[in-house]
Amino acid sequence: MVLNYIWIGFFLIAFVIACIQLFVFGNVQVFSDMLNSTFDSAKSGFEISLGLTGVLSLWLGIMKVGERGGVIRAFSKIVAPFFEKIFPDLPKNHPAYGSMFMNIAANMLGLDNAATPLGLKAMKEMQESNPVKDTASNPMIMFLVLNTSGLTLIPVTIMVYRAQLGAANPSDIFLPILIATFFSTLVGFLSVAAYQKINILDKTVLGTLAGLIIVVGSMLYFFGKATQNQIALYSNFIASFVLISIIISFILAAMIHKVNVYDAFIEGAKDGFQVAIGIIPYLIAILVAIGMFRAAGAMDMLIRGFTWFFGLIGWNTDFVGALPTALMKPLSGSGARGMMVDAMKLNGADSFVGRLSCIIQGSTDTTFYILAVYFGSVGIKNTRYAVICGLIADFAGVVAAILIGYLFFH
Numbered sequence: 001m002v003l004n005y006i007w008i009g010f011f012l013i014a015f016v017i018a019c020i021q022l023f024v025f026g027n028v029q030v031f032s033d034m035l036n037s038t039f040d041s042a043k044s045g046f047e048i049s050l051g052l053t054g055v056l057s058l059w060l061g062i063m064k065v066g067e068r069g070g071v072i073r074a075f076s077k078i079v080a081p082f083f084e085k086i087f088p089d090l091p092k093n094h095p096a097y098g099s100m101f102m103n104i105a106a107n108m109l110g111l112d113n114a115a116t117p118l119g120l121k122a123m124k125e126m127q128e129s130n131p132v133k134d135t136a137s138n139p140m141i142m143f144l145v146l147n148t149s150g151l152t153l154i155p156v157t158i159m160v161y162r163a164q165l166g167a168a169n170p171s172d173i174f175l176p177i178l179i180a181t182f183f184s185t186l187v188g189f190l191s192v193a194a195y196q197k198i199n200i201l202d203k204t205v206l207g208t209l210a211g212l213i214i215v216v217g218s219m220l221y222f223f224g225k226a227t228q229n230q231i232a233l234y235s236n237f238i239a240s241f242v243l244i245s246i247i248i249s250f251i252l253a254a255m256i257h258k259v260n261v262y263d264a265f266i267e268g269a270k271d272g273f274q275v276a277i278g279i280i281p282y283l284i285a286i287l288v289a290i291g292m293f294r295a296a297g298a299m300d301m302l303i304r305g306f307t308w309f310f311g312l313i314g315w316n317t318d319f320v321g322a323l324p325t326a327l328m329k330p331l332s333g334s335g336a337r338g339m340m341v342d343a344m345k346l347n348g349a350d351s352f353v354g355r356l357s358c359i360i361q362g363s364t365d366t367t368f369y370i371l372a373v374y375f376g377s378v379g380i381k382n383t384r385y386a387v388i389c390g391l392i393a394d395f396a397g398v399v400a401a402i403l404i405g406y407l408f409f410h
Contacts, residue, residue, distance in 0.1 A: 010289035041291030045284035056272035059117035064268025069253030072098035096125035149188035150365030177362035188393025282376025364397035
């Protein structure tokens with residue numbers, strides 16, 4: 001229901017802004033731009049879904065091999081004590097635990113292509129025990145918000161973009177992103193815990209959170225002493241090593257359990273193809289609405305309004321140039337990435353706005369994209385409070401990114 005209102009809102013706001021552009025400013029091109037954006041966005045939605053087909057087939061095939069070999073069940077037992085506390089509505093030793101753990105681990109390593117199919121598999125497994133099939137369950141919402149908060153330990157992709165655009169030290173945003181994304185995830189988790197009345201003072205939950213803080217602190221200490229080349233080398237090695245290790249361990253475990261590895265992979269890959277096809281209408285719907293919103297000039301008006309407002313109350317407005325990335329991030333990952341690249345091209349990769357755009361890009365994930373893809377893949381229509389908690393996490397990540405950007409680079 002919430003997504004329905006948001007989707008309609010994008011179209012109505014875009015139409016109103018376009019009318020203002022036409023009748024007040026005489027912009028006769030605006031409706032043509034909006035129409036073209038619908039075709040471009042629909043094409044992009046199909047191409048993104050098509051691009052996901054191969055990755056989904058690969059990783060759901062690998063997951064099926066791991067499932068048959070007993071590896072997923074072993075992962076489930078490892079994370080079960082913590083997951084049983086934050087997903088109390090899931091049965092003990094639920095098969096989704098293993099998929100969720102691997103999805104979160106892939107996100108932390110910045111491996112988006114590997115994380116998405118694992119997350120979709122977790123959603124499908126949770127849907128099987130969901131009593132109301134068109135309504136998001138509590139576990140689904142908690143999992144989705146943990147995804148939208150975008151906890152990332154190694155932002156490889158952003159560092160690559162910075163290197164391509166001439167940054168003197170592409171990895172100088174590593175520590176700021178790590179801190180900002182940690183706050184985003186923590187706030188997102190706490191907001192869902194408040195809705196679901198989860199006891200965060202439980203010793204298992206507190207112990208896990210303390211462990212995460214220690215891990216993040218250790219990463220900060222280690223990479224804080226490393227050079228740019230060392231950071232790039234270590235991060236690429238960790239990501240590649242982890243993925244290859246997962247694939248090989250799944251195959252070996254399946255062989256030990258006398259599983260037909262090839263048949264298991266084909267069965268999982270077929271599921272991946274079906275999931276990719278099912279995503280297409282949901283993704284096209286949200287991307288077309290966002291495209292019209294941008295083409296109507298609504299985003300530009302928001303930025304000008306923010307500049308005026310923050311200037312009026314006497315705040316430093318240097319960060320406003322990075323707000324397009326912040327405003328686009330919950331709506332479109334590719335759109336936010338484009339805003340980040342534009343900011344670096346316009347202001348310089350090592351400018352305050354350029355660096356801040358990168359920190360914001362890495363501080364959180366794309367709420368509406370993840371909501372459309374993950375919930376759409378299992379036919380969820382009533383998202384309940386998932387959007388609210390996802391946006392709370394996004395807001396916390398953006399605020400943390402701005403404050404940390406001023407601390408490190410202003």
